[in-house]
Amino acid sequence: MSATLKPKILFIGFGHLAKSLISKRLLNHANIHALNSKGLIKNINLKKKISRFNNDYNYIFLLIRPNTFISFGSQFQKYLSKNTCVISCIAGVKLSTIEKTLKTKKVVRIMPNVMASNAKSHTHIYMKNKNLFDSKLKKTLSSFGTTINVRNEDQINFATSVFGSGPAFIAYLVNIFVKASKKLSEPYNMNEKNIIELFKNVLENNSSSKMLDSFVSSISSKKGTTQAGVNYLMSQKIDKIIYTTLYKAYKRAKEIDSEQKKTKT
Numbered sequence: 001m002s003a004t005l006k007p008k009i010l011f012i013g014f015g016h017l018a019k020s021l022i023s024k025r026l027l028n029h030a031n032i033h034a035l036n037s038k039g040l041i042k043n044i045n046l047k048k049k050i051s052r053f054n055n056d057y058n059y060i061f062l063l064i065r066p067n068t069f070i071s072f073g074s075q076f077q078k079y080l081s082k083n084t085c086v087i088s089c090i091a092g093v094k095l096s097t098i099e100k101t102l103k104t105k106k107v108v109r110i111m112p113n114v115m116a117s118n119a120k121s122h123t124h125i126y127m128k129n130k131n132l133f134d135s136k137l138k139k140t141l142s143s144f145g146t147t148i149n150v151r152n153e154d155q156i157n158f159a160t161s162v163f164g165s166g167p168a169f170i171a172y173l174v175n176i177f178v179k180a181s182k183k184l185s186e187p188y189n190m191n192e193k194n195i196i197e198l199f200k201n202v203l204e205n206n207s208s209s210k211m212l213d214s215f216v217s218s219i220s221s222k223k224g225t226t227q228a229g230v231n232y233l234m235s236q237k238i239d240k241i242i243y244t245t246l247y248k249a250y251k252r253a254k255e256i257d258s259e260q261k262k263t264k265t
Helices: 016-021 024-029 066-079 095-102 114-118 135-142 154-164 166-184 192-204 209-218 225-235 238-264
Strands: 008-012 031-035 041-043 048-050 059-062 085-088 107-111 121-127 145-149
Touching: 008 066, 016 114, 024 135, 059 066, 066 095, 085 095, 085 135, 095 107, 107 154, 114 121, 114 145, 121 154, 135 145, 154 166, 154 238, 166 192, 166 238, 225 238
Parallel strands: 008 031, 008 059, 059 085, 085 107, 121 145
Antiparallel strands: 031 041, 041 048, 107 121
């Protein structure tokens, strides 16, 4: 591929995560096609359907559910050429399974998240062949936000739990706080925007676990209102609840590959 040409990319699957990866930065860098669940391919840059395709894609992103890939993954071989690099965003499906299904050794596993739409994803990357991570791929993945190379495949499972699923867990917790605050203050009609800004302001001023610990201590006086609330959170073992939430997501990611293989056989 000439250095002056944009890389050509096919998204297999065009759900919520796939759409979040599309940004002006990525569209300026690459030509994007997307294959939907009906088997139709759309040119995302030109916003039009295409009737024919050539398997000259530089990168193919797998953005489908694990069970869909295990059941129908071999059908996607027709979109690959010998020069195509496959980028899997599928949770739990091992690199070796993808290699076997698509009959290619050019496979990279990544775990981005929906924050990529604002170039704020922390995208974890794992590959056996380090030569696959050339300047073009690095630029492509950098359009999602920060890139983090991991040493082993199990770290992708951790990334799936914390960074892939994490935004949903955090949004759920914030929403619980917002709803509880509004319920407590019903007579006064508290503005939920102010409550959400409270989270932003606390995090803007505390950028580490140590700083957050100090922050809690600094406003928790003995027998005061803050300490009463913190003591209750501790008594309910909120730390154990959060750890277990992340562990269950991690464990599920580890189970998916073997589970799907058993289902197929």
